[in-house]
Amino acid sequence: xxxxxxxxxxxxxxxxxxxxxxxxxxxxxxxxxxxxxxxxxxxxxxxxxxxxxxxxxxxxxxxxxxxxxxxxxxxxxxxxxxxxxxxxxxxxxxxxxxxxxxxxxxxxxxxxxxxxxxxxxxxxxxxxxxxxxxxxxxxxxxxxxxxxxxxxxxxxxxxxxxxxxxxxxxxxxxxxxxxxxxxxxxxxxxxxxxxxxxxxxxxxxxxxxxxxxxxxxxxxxxxxxxxxxxxxxxxxxxxxxxxxxxxxxxxxxxxxxxxxxxxxxxxxxxxxxxxxxxxxxxxxxxxxxxxxxxxxxxxxxxxxxxxxxxxxxxxxxxxxxxxxxxxxxxxxxxxxxxxxxxxxxxxxxxxxxxxxxxxxxxxxxxxxxxxxxxxxxx
Amino acid sequence: xxxxxxxxxxxxxxxxxxxxxxxxxxxxxxxxxxxxxxxxxxxxxxxxxxxxxxxxxxxxxxxxxxxxxxxxxxxxxxxxxxxxxxxxxxxxxxxxxxxxxxxxxxxxxxxxxxxxxxxxxxxxxxxxxxxxxxxxxxxxxxxxxxxxxxxxxxxxxxxxxxxxxxxxxxxxxxxxxxxxxxxxxxxxxxxxxxxxxxxxxxxxxxxxxxxxxxxxxxxxxxxxxxxxxxxxxxxxxxxxxxxxxxxxxxxxxxxxxxxxxxxxxxxxxxxxxxxxxxxxxxxxxxxxxxxxxxxxxxxxxxxxxxxxxxxxxxxxxxxxxxxxxxxxxxxxxxxxxxxxxxxxxxxxxxxxxxxxxxxxxxxxxxxxxxxxxxxxxxxxxxxxxxxxxxxxxxxxxxxxxxxxxxxxxxxxxxxxxxxxxxxxxxxxxxxxxxxxxxxxxxxxxxxx
Numbered sequence: 008x009x010x011x012x013x014x015x016x017x018x019x020x021x022x023x024x025x026x027x028x029x030x031x032x033x034x035x036x037x038x039x040x041x042x043x044x045x046x047x048x049x050x051x052x053x054x055x056x057x058x059x060x061x062x063x064x065x066x067x068x069x070x071x072x073x074x075x076x077x078x079x080x081x082x083x084x085x086x087x088x089x090x091x092x093x094x095x096x097x098x099x100x101x102x103x104x105x106x107x108x109x110x111x112x113x114x115x116x117x118x119x120x121x122x123x124x125x126x127x128x129x130x131x132x133x134x135x136x137x138x139x140x141x142x143x144x145x146x147x148x149x150x151x152x153x154x155x156x157x158x159x160x161x162x163x164x165x166x167x168x169x170x171x172x173x174x175x176x177x178x179x180x181x182x183x184x185x186x187x188x189x190x191x192x193x194x195x196x197x198x199x200x201x202x203x204x205x206x207x208x209x210x211x212x213x214x215x216x217x218x219x220x221x222x223x224x225x226x227x228x229x230x231x232x233x234x235x236x237x238x239x240x241x242x243x244x245x246x247x248x249x250x251x252x253x254x255x256x257x258x259x260x261x262x263x264x265x266x267x268x269x270x271x272x273x274x275x276x277x278x279x280x281x282x283x284x285x286x287x288x289x290x291x292x293x294x295x296x297x298x299x300x301x302x303x304x305x306x307x308x309x310x311x312x313x314x315x316x317x318x319x320x321x322x323x324x325x326x327x328x329x330x331x332x333x334x335x336x337x338x339x340x341x342x343x344x345x346x347x348x349x350x351x352x353x354x355x356x357x358x359x360x361x362x363x364x365x366x367x368x369x370x371x372x373x374x375x376x377x378x379x380x381x382x383x384x385x
Numbered sequence: 386x387x388x389x390x391x392x393x394x395x396x397x398x399x400x401x402x403x404x405x406x407x408x409x410x411x412x413x414x415x416x417x418x419x420x421x422x423x424x425x426x427x428x429x430x431x432x433x434x435x436x437x438x439x440x441x442x443x444x445x446x447x448x449x450x451x452x453x454x455x456x457x458x459x460x461x462x463x464x465x466x467x468x469x470x471x472x473x474x475x476x477x478x479x480x481x482x483x484x485x486x487x488x489x490x491x492x493x494x495x496x497x498x499x500x501x502x503x504x505x506x507x508x509x510x511x512x513x514x515x516x517x518x519x520x521x522x523x524x525x526x527x528x529x530x531x532x533x534x535x536x537x538x539x540x541x542x543x544x545x546x547x548x549x550x551x552x553x554x555x556x557x558x559x560x561x562x563x564x565x566x567x568x569x570x571x572x573x574x575x576x577x578x579x580x581x582x583x584x585x586x587x588x589x590x591x592x593x594x595x596x597x598x599x600x601x602x603x604x605x606x607x608x609x610x611x612x613x614x615x616x617x618x619x620x621x622x623x624x625x626x627x628x629x630x631x632x633x634x635x636x637x638x639x640x641x642x643x644x645x646x647x648x649x650x651x652x653x654x655x656x657x658x659x660x661x662x663x664x665x666x667x668x669x670x671x672x673x674x675x676x677x678x679x680x681x682x683x684x685x686x687x688x689x690x691x692x693x694x695x696x697x698x699x700x701x702x703x704x705x706x707x708x709x710x711x712x713x714x715x716x717x718x719x720x721x722x723x724x725x726x727x728x729x730x731x732x733x734x735x736x737x738x739x740x741x742x743x744x745x746x747x748x749x750x751x752x753x754x755x756x757x758x759x760x761x762x763x764x765x766x767x768x769x770x771x772x773x774x775x776x777x778x779x780x781x782x783x784x785x786x787x788x789x790x791x792x793x794x795x796x797x798x799x800x801x802x803x804x805x806x807x808x809x810x811x812x813x814x815x816x817x818x819x820x821x822x823x824x825x826x827x828x829x830x831x832x833x
Contacts, residue, residue: 039514042510042513042514043508043509043513044506044509044510044514045514046512048506138625141625142596142623142625143594145596145623148595150596151527151595151596151597151598151625152501152527152530152597152598152625153501153502153527153531155531155534158825174538177536184538185513254502256826258505258509258535260501260502260505260531262500262501262502264500264502264503265502301507301510304495304496304507305493305494305495305507305510305511305515335441335494335496363564
């Protein structure tokens with residue numbers, strides 16, 4: 008089933024991944040993605056998708072309400088800023104704890120069902136949380152306006168010296184914006200990735216895969232899958248909470264729209280696009296979606312005309328008007344087309360593409376495996 | 386077999402970076418970021434880049450589309466294309482129609498989606514990646530406040546678009562942020578006398594309020610002024626933004642004993658709630674021996690068009706209306722109409738003015754440096770932009786100008802001619818002391 012992977016290779020993978028993440032500002036610059044805000048998004052949503060993948064990729068439980076934990080993490084982090092001070096570390100820890108508790112409650116109820124019923128239950132819970140944050144809980148969440156840190160907040164542990172400084176979270180004097188913020192997120196992503204890697208390799212991870220493979224058989228063997236799935240759900244919720252906290256650490260504002268079902272859907276898209284059940288896939292998927300969202304939505308007719316200015320006029324206008332449908336406000340269309348292509352031709356996501364290319368290279372050196380089921384790359 | 390030494394998965398992962406990069410290497414326009422010692426995003430080439438951050442999707446998308454049209458028109462006029470629009474009527478003659486400070490005006494756009502998160506992300510992109518030296522736009526106060534504080538922290542100028550909440554230049558005001566649009570305080574002050582004449586002083590109002598900063602602000606202002614002239618407030622109910630169906634909120638109005646319904650809604654929300662209120666027969670009712678009335682404190686032509694027949698005779702206030710007959714308004718309506726084939730909305734007007742005011746301040750200051758530019762805007766008196774003599778007050782960066790009280794027209798002559806101006810409330814009547822709304826401007830930020 009799972010090929011035995013030596014620890015050395017794991018460390019090598021982790022090392023390469025770490026270097027790739029930390030040098031992102033350099034190698035992403037030529038494609039226009041090397042600016043701090045987008046890099047932060049890559050790291051944050053990479054973490055979110057990694058956590059989601061621990062649940063969906065390993066146990067096969069498709070949660071449609073993961074954004075709720077993201078939102079809970081965000082609100083906790085901002086409250087921690089408001090009450091305790093602008094240090095990101097307590098904010099992150101509290102966010103993980105709160106979202107963990109929240110996930111425990113939701114998971115306890117939702118995991119009584121599996122398949123589509125589980126998805127619908129989580130979706131319902133998330134939508135409930137969203138509506139609560141939007142209306143009933145406005146004293147806590149500040150509703151549509153979004154929760155912000157104000158000058159008048161107590162911030163117990165902040166020295167009064169930086170009382171009139173900008174209200175940005177800072178780690179012992181380093182302001183968590185720009186590249187500093189990115190590196191903070193990147194380090195958290197690496198820690199999260201490392202833990203995910205350990206979980207993938209652990210006996211616990213094997214049990215989770217067993218849940219995905221055949222839960223009935225597991226039951227007959229005398230194993231109760233519920234504690235395993237619940238643990239996976241809580242861990243996954245904690246990842247989401249941490250990602251939510253990071254969003255607020257780089258930009259201290261929490262809005263209810265983070266919990267909307269579209270946000271939950273987005274992380275599902277990221278994971279499937281990249282390759283569910285693989286370690287790197289969700290991170291790639293997250294990066295791809297965020298890249299599209301930020302870069303394609305920014306194109307307007309002016310930039311298109313510049314891009315196609317080499318064409319003669321009678322061609323330029325039709326080309327621009329067709330291409331215009333796919334950029335700017337129409338970037339979702341591009342994403343949709345891409346998603347369809349990937350799901351149809353590469354059901355295993357980008358990672359399946361990668362392994363297919365890998366197989367092409369291998370074909371010359373050794374005989375090809377009879378590849379029956381498309382095993383995930385990792 | 387080669388199962389054991391089959392490192393396919395491993396190696397493929399090592400290649401993932403390269404392939405992922407290839408997947409990402411979709412064509413894109415790479416604008417180099419220019420950092421220099423002076424201030425953030427100082428334009429060093431032949432162009433200056435402005436960031437237009439408007440809702441292109443969501444509940445306020447109509448307003449956003451109109452704002453973007455106005456911005457594009459403003460850029461044309463600044464660069465000397467087209468007929469020059471309001472540049473010809475604007476009292477300051479610093480701009481010559483040859484760009485600003487010798488630089489051609491270029492722009493980047495972003496979609497706020499009427500969400501604070503998305504708006505901040507796209508503003509950040511424009512500042513960090515595209516090198517925008519000013520951000521402008523927005524069609525919601527929540528978004529405007531979020532983006533304004535972002536611009537303050539980053540160190541660029543923010544020229545607010547359509548935002549009507551008191552807080553934008555009240556308790557959330559910032560040194561780097563400026564607002565041309567009026568606010569709920571002015572709406573209240575302008576509307577109250579008209580409502581008094583129309584409905585008398587013995588009325589009971591029922592508020593339905595969009596549940597976010599603008600709704601709260603407007604509810605507060607209208608309550609303050611109506612209660613000041615003797616009205617009672619039966620209840621004020623908060624409704625979620627973008628609710629769509631307001632029937633559950635409208636039914637209780639019938640039995641509340643109120644005889645005036647105040648709809649603190651905007652955009653599609655207002656279209657829906659007003660339509661439903663009329664369908665429920667509120668306007669045909671008699672309560673306490675008086676005709677039931679509906680008031681929509683913030684009106685726009687786009688909304689009135691959306692609500693159709695239902696707006697007839699309903700009072701509200703607006704920042705500007707295309708039927709105004711001063712030279713500035715006529716010039717703007719003419720060039721906007723020539724370009725797009727229909728008259729501009731108040732959202733288009735305010736954003737067009739903001740773009741011109743920014744460019745003019747930069748020209749007068751001789752630089753795009755935020756602090757110098759802010760100083761040039763503070764206390765700036767101007768005319769010829771459709772609102773009569775206007776002041777950019779230094780204390781809170783709020784524009785003071787006449788406020789229009791309008792009414793849904795009984796006999797519209799065209800699909801755009803849906804509002805009639807009832808009264809132009811003079812600026813002196815809507816002025817208030819800057820301290821009244823609280824907040825601190827703080828220090829300006831050059832972002833260097």
